[in-house]
Amino acid sequence: xxxxxxxxxxxxxxxxxxxxxxxxxxxxxxxxxxxxxxxxxxxxxxxxxxxxxxxxxxxxxxxxxxxxxxxxxxxxxxxxxxxxxxxxxxxxxxxxxxxxxxxxxxxxxxxxxxxxxxxxxxxxxxxxxxxxxxxxxxxxxxxxxxxxxxxxxxxxxxxxxxxxxxxxxxxxxxxxxxxxxxxxx
Numbered sequence: 001x002x003x004x005x006x007x008x009x010x011x012x013x014x015x016x017x018x019x020x021x022x023x024x025x026x027x028x029x030x031x032x033x034x035x036x037x038x039x040x041x042x043x044x045x046x047x048x049x050x051x052x053x054x055x056x057x058x059x060x061x062x063x064x065x066x067x068x069x070x071x072x073x074x075x076x077x078x079x080x081x082x083x084x085x086x087x088x089x090x091x092x093x094x095x096x097x098x099x100x101x102x103x104x105x106x107x108x109x110x111x112x113x114x115x116x117x118x119x120x121x122x123x124x125x126x127x128x129x130x131x132x133x134x135x136x137x138x139x140x141x142x143x144x145x146x147x148x149x150x151x152x153x154x155x156x157x158x159x160x161x162x163x164x165x166x167x168x169x170x171x172x173x174x175x176x177x178x179x180x181x182x183x184x185x
Contacts, residue, residue: 003033006047013057013087017064025060058087059180066172073165085172089179096175100168107164111157117150 001009007026014022029050036046050056065084069077082100086092124143 001047001053002043003030003047006033006043006050006053009053010057010060013054013061017061021064025064055088058084059176062088062172062176066169066176069169078165078168081169081172085176088176092175092179096172099171103164103168107157107161110153114150114153114157117146118154120146120150 007029010029011022011026014025017025032050033043033046036049037043041049047053062081062084065077065081069081082096085096120143124139127139
């Protein structure tokens with residue numbers, strides 16, 4: 001495989017990236033070829049040293065998505081990082097997507113509980129207009145307690161969400177290192 005063929009195959013998985021970032025990544029490999037040729041290597045030898053360009057492109061895409069998720073924290077970027085990681089290895093569908101769905105579902109469920117508890121005082125006020133608030137003080141204190149618990153749970157879940165975001169990125173990086181055969185630490 002010559003330089004042009006290698007770069008063409010490397011570019012295919014990177015087509016989803018912005019032009020500037022894709023060109024910057026490709027430029028690094030063009031430079032690798034130019035430097036290697038100046039040292040007396042053939043294009044075929046250099047392509048063989050770099051390995052499978054499609055796999056290399058998928059790895060670069062996953063790294064790019066993870067870096068992007070670290071720089072700009074959002075659900076969109078973490079999902080892109082998860083899906084890019086799954087493309088690195090078929091096994092990652094089980095090792096990354098399964099735990100991600102489980103943790104995300106648990107988190108959404110807990111957030112729903114927090115929201116439900118937080119609106120308890122509003123339900124109490126609404127039931128006062130209907131006229132079905134018996135015994136009044138028990139329901140008042142119960143709704144205040146539930147509402148306070150919901151707000152505290154919501155605050156705690158906010159910080160848990162931030163921690164989960166970082167933990168997910170760390171797990172994805174750990175998974176990629178394992179798939180590449182690098183040391184996990």
